[in-house]
Amino acid sequence: MFAVIQTGGKQYKVSEGDTLKVEKLELEVGSKIKFDVLLTSDNGVIVAGNPVVKGVVCTAEVVAQGKGDKIVVYKYKPKKNYRRKQGHRQPFTQIKILEIK
Secondary structure (H helix, E strand, O other): OEEEEEEOOEEEEEOOOOEEEEEOOOOOOOOEEEEEEEEEEEOOEEEEOOOOOOOOEEEEEEEEEEEOOOEEEEEEEOOOOEEEEEEEOOEEEEEEEEEEO
């Protein structure tokens, strides 16, 4: 069984027991969150919602909060001695899917 959930403007295909990194959620580690399900499949039977599937909820637990790897943003203009270097680390929330029902 799998489901498609939406969080942070992105959609994720998840199954029970999956661990994934999503855009930062303002929750404490160990707290639980419920996601609406956009699409679900159980034994080959696919049910698509409009926009969500009624009566189906995906429950997840927050495992960790963190920051991703650093990326370097470098701007320059040729022949003008203009250079700007900036780093960025995107915050994320790591969640574990507990159940889909």
